[in-house]
Amino acid sequence: MRTLLMRSSVLLLAASLLLTGVAAAEDEKPPVDVRVRGEITSVEVDSDSFGLHTARGEDLVFLVNDQTRFFGPDGELGGLGDLEVGMIAGVAATKEDDGRLLALRVAAGHKQDLLRVVGEITGVVPGQGTFTLETREGARYEFQTGERTRFVSRDGSVDDIHDLKKGMHAAVAAVRREGGWFALHVAVGEPKDRPDVDVRAAGEIISVGSSIFTLHTRDDRTLVFQVTDATKFGSTDGSVDSFGDLEAGMLAIVAAHDDGGTLTALWVGVGMPRPEGERPQRPSREAEPTAKPARGA
Structure with missing residues (x-):
């Protein structure tokens, strides 16, 4: 299940990171009203528009103009004509007075050019800006890093490639660039930093509160879970990637x-x-928490 979830969200994550990197370098003018990710379903050069099937299952149409900026794994694209049906894209748009969506920034890439892997760092060459990672399945990848690479860690100790160490565990989101992989996002943690999995449960979510949700399990238990910034989310169709x-x-x-x-x-x-018709009928109720969530969660 974990492998399936990783594959379902990897492409959207990479497209989102492409767009995030662009947005961070620019002022939000005009303001961004809509940020979505999904797959391009149509490109209409004559009408200056393209269609997107979003991760939430919506079908949206975006207009473009001469102010719309387009980006790909290797940098800025020429324009609408560079988009192709089937590409994965992240879009930042503004809503016009008539309700139509005008794309401000579009980051797009082919599925085969986007990657997310988890594994152990096996080598680091800071002078060349590269590091290597081996997955649990034994696959090995070399990643190039640069100014667009974002490094994060649980304790805040990793700011750039010089902080990476052999033996660290990392999740990497990357794009293909000139035949190699360029890392956009590197999330690092030591094995000892990973909390133990004490409970595994499957069932139906029956309520969602403030930083908590309640699950009615298959064995008829009611469990309340709190979430933190470190909680990871995924779904088989890519529509769920956050608590919201x-x-x-x-x-x-x-x-x-x-x-x-x-x-x-x-x-x-x-x-x-x-x-x-297949769902068990239970009275609508707000389950009582089995444990009080930590303050500030």
Whole structure:
């Protein structure tokens, strides 16, 4: 399940990171009203527009003009004509007075040019800006880094490639560039930093609150999980990648750490809800928490 979730969200993550890197370097003028990710479904050069099927299942049409900027893995694209049906894209847009969406920035790439992997760092060459990583399956990758690479770690100790060390565990989102992989996002952690998975549960989400959600499990238990900034989210269709995407009625698998009775979700994998006729009938209720969430969660 974990591998499936990773594959389902990797392309959208990489497209999102491309767009985030562009947005960070620019002022939000005009203001961005809409940020979405998805797959390009049409490109209409004659009408200066393109269609996008979003991760949430929406079909949107975006207009472009001479102020719209287009970006790909290797930098800025020439324009609308460089987009292709089937590309994965992230779009930042403004909503015009008539309700139409005008794209301000579009970051797009082919599926085969986007990558996300998790594994152990096996070598670092700061002078060349490169590091190598080996996955659990034994696949090896070499990544180039640069000014657009963002490094993050649980304790804030990793700011650039000079802080990477052999033996560290990392999740890397990258784009293909000139035959190699360029790392956009490197999330690093030591093995000892990874909380133990004490609880694994599968069932239906029956309520979503402030930084907590309640799951009715297949074995008829009611569990309350708190979430943190470190909680990872995914779904089989790519529509769930944050806590804000969770809804009552979704089917989910949760891995959590038990800290004295408080269940902290480490990752949440969401599937499609069953048809209404197949779902168990239970009275609508707000489940009582089994443990009080930590303050400030």
